[in-house]
Amino acid sequence: MKLRKSAAVAATIAALALTATACGGKSGEAGDKPESPGGKNAPKLPEYKVKTGVKLDSATLKKAQKDGQIVFGAKDDQPYLGFEDSGGKRSGFDIEIAKMVAADLGFKPDQIKFKTVDSGVRETSISKGQVDLYVGTYTINDERKKQVGFAGPYFMAGADLLVRKDDKSITGPDSVKGKKVCSIVGSTPLQEIKKPKYGAKTVELAKYSECVQQLLNDEVDAVTTDDAILKGYAAQRPSKLKVVGKPFTKEPYGVGMNKDDKALRKAVSDAIEAHQKNGDYKKAYEATLGLSGSPYSEPPALERY
Numbered sequence: 010m011k012l013r014k015s016a017a018v019a020a021t022i023a024a025l026a027l028t029a030t031a032c033g034g035k036s037g038e039a040g041d042k043p044e045s046p047g048g049k050n051a052p053k054l055p056e057y058k059v060k061t062g063v064k065l066d067s068a069t070l071k072k073a074q075k076d077g078q079i080v081f082g083a084k085d086d087q088p089y090l091g092f093e094d095s096g097g098k099r100s101g102f103d104i105e106i107a108k109m110v111a112a113d114l115g116f117k118p119d120q121i122k123f124k125t126v127d128s129g130v131r132e133t134s135i136s137k138g139q140v141d142l143y144v145g146t147y148t149i150n151d152e153r154k155k156q157v158g159f160a161g162p163y164f165m166a167g168a169d170l171l172v173r174k175d176d177k178s179i180t181g182p183d184s185v186k187g188k189k190v191c192s193i194v195g196s197t198p199l200q201e202i203k204k205p206k207y208g209a210k211t212v213e214l215a216k217y218s219e220c221v222q223q224l225l226n227d228e229v230d231a232v233t234t235d236d237a238i239l240k241g242y243a244a245q246r247p248s249k250l251k252v253v254g255k256p257f258t259k260e261p262y263g264v265g266m267n268k269d270d271k272a273l274r275k276a277v278s279d280a281i282e283a284h285q286k287n288g289d290y291k292k293a294y295e296a297t298l299g300l301s302g303s304p305y306s307e308p309p310a311l312e313r314y
């Protein structure tokens with residue numbers, strides 16, 4: 010099910026999609042936008058070798074094999090991570106992780122179906138079986154593990170703050186007292202910034218692009234979520250937005266799935282490990298998230314449980 014987007018959000022997404030194809034050139038100049046994933050001057054995206062004859066004691070996988078398609082929940086408004094353009098094409102590092110995993114589970118690119126699932130409805134969507142797997146900046150933590158299973162982590166992010174370019178008053182989480190800070194229902198950075206020690210006034214919305222729109226409209230003073238997500242928005246609007254650059258939490262990203270499907274959990278961790286070892290992971294990173302100003306670093310160690 011696709012959530013209805015407000016006109017303002019649709020406009021933001023359309024603008025991001027437009028700039029996504031119109032960029033290029035040297036980076037570092039004021040107002041310059043980096044190349045987008047799949048763009049003319051961007052590094053080439055890897056192609057993942059699709060395995061055959063995959064057999065697993067996993068109810069989720071068996072059903073997907075019977076259906077001839079695997080359903081991934083993802084974000085649609087996070088440039089360089091999980092983004093859907095106006096033509097319905099998905100791009101970003103999370104999308105590549107989904108494709109790597111799908112290939113190792115025996116699914117070709119045309120057998121992957123993406124569904125947009127925002128942060129506030131991830132656990133319900135996974136536990137109800139509306140998606141087989143979820144790849145969307147999803148922090149692994151013990152509270153969530155009570156409801157869903159995680160493979161990973163495949164990336165380490167940290168909560169940060171996005172502000173308007175000319176803002177000098179917000180320099181980190183210790184300077185948001187009395188400020189209006191927007192974040193997303195069901196996200197860990199929202200939980201963090203609500204702690205009384207920060208003294209922020211929170212605005213809680215369903216989609217990140219809505220928060221970014223409010224920041225551009227001067228309706229809020231900052232947006233908080235993972236640095237990797239915020240750098241993507243700043244890269245799309247370099248003359249208007251900047252990331253403060255002082256991460257204040259640790260957000261290890263995992264692939265979400267049914268809580269009790271141990272075999273699938275193992276297979277997905279194996280897939281991530283294999284693609285890290287064969288170089289696909291680094292190539293995929295550099296062709297997506299690497300373009301937005303998060304240089305490549307070695308991935309965190311997988312935590313199998």
Ligand code: GLU
Pocket residue numbers: 128145146147148193195196197198234235260
């Ligand atoms: N990684 C954080 C989380 O899982 C924030 C990003 C998001 O909302 O997806 O809550």
